[in-house]
Amino acid sequence: MARAVFLDRDGTLIENVPYLSDPSAVRLSASGGEALRRLRSLGFLLVVVTNQSGIARGFFDETALPEIHGRVAELLSLEGVSVDAFYHCPHGPSEEGFPGCQCRKPAPGMGIRASEELGIDLRRSWMIGDAPCDYEFAVNCGCRFVLVRTGRGKETEREISAFPAVREDEKSGTMFFVAEDLRAAAGIIEQAESGFSAERGGFSLIDPS
Numbered sequence: 001m002a003r004a005v006f007l008d009r010d011g012t013l014i015e016n017v018p019y020l021s022d023p024s025a026v027r028l029s030a031s032g033g034e035a036l037r038r039l040r041s042l043g044f045l046l047v048v049v050t051n052q053s054g055i056a057r058g059f060f061d062e063t064a065l066p067e068i069h070g071r072v073a074e075l076l077s078l079e080g081v082s083v084d085a086f087y088h089c090p091h092g093p094s095e096e097g098f099p100g101c102q103c104r105k106p107a108p109g110m111g112i113r114a115s116e117e118l119g120i121d122l123r124r125s126w127m128i129g130d131a132p133c134d135y136e137f138a139v140n141c142g143c144r145f146v147l148v149r150t151g152r153g154k155e156t157e158r159e160i161s162a163f164p165a166v167r168e169d170e171k172s173g174t175m176f177f178v179a180e181d182l183r184a185a186a187g188i189i190e191q192a193e194s195g196f197s198a199e200r201g202g203f204s205l206i207d208p209s
């Protein structure tokens with residue numbers, strides 16, 4: 001089975017533009033191309049998983065997304081790399097009264113769908129993101145997680161280290177790493193993967209503080 005690195009889009013793979021609907025406003029994160037080339041060279045599939053509640057909110061039409069993701073793909077191809085799939089949730093948050101769904105992160109729906117469609121072993125996969133829902137998505141999918149300090153990552157770092165669940169995971173040894181940016185995240189994954197083959201799972205948590 002394949003291994004994947006799941007990538008949050010806004011604030012992780014590309015610069016965060018709230019409710020981005022204009023392809024010309026897409027900017028890759030600094031070092032994004034280099035990071036993805038590195039992850040690709042480690043044999044990972046690259047899968048974007050993004051919450052796009054702007055669709056449910058009526059801020060833009062779902063048909064705008066292929067153009068935006070086409071622009072992301074175009075910028076990545078200029079960097080010599082591509083992603084294997086884009087998955088998005090078009091729904092709104094149930095806590096704001098939108099109908100519930102199985103795909104809005106932190107629900108694991110997009111990860112499960114990707115694992116079925118692309119043959120991904122979630123337990124041997126990773127998630128990189130900048131928000132608490134990305135971390136919870138990783139936990140719900142059984143992936144390892146790297147928080148990036150881009151987008152809203154620094155704020156998340158403060159919030160997440162106070163999560164009771166994270167303290168639990170610390171005890172159980174679930175991996176939670178913090179990286180300055182996507183390039184550093186790729187470095188952590190590379191390091192952890194080489195440690196994995198050497199030690200068969202002897203990971204330690206990198207304290208977010």
Ligand SMILES: [Mg+2]
Binds near residue numbers: 010012130151
């Ligand atoms: Mg994000």
Ligand SMILES: [Zn+2]
Binds near residue numbers: 090101102103
């Ligand atoms: Zn959804």
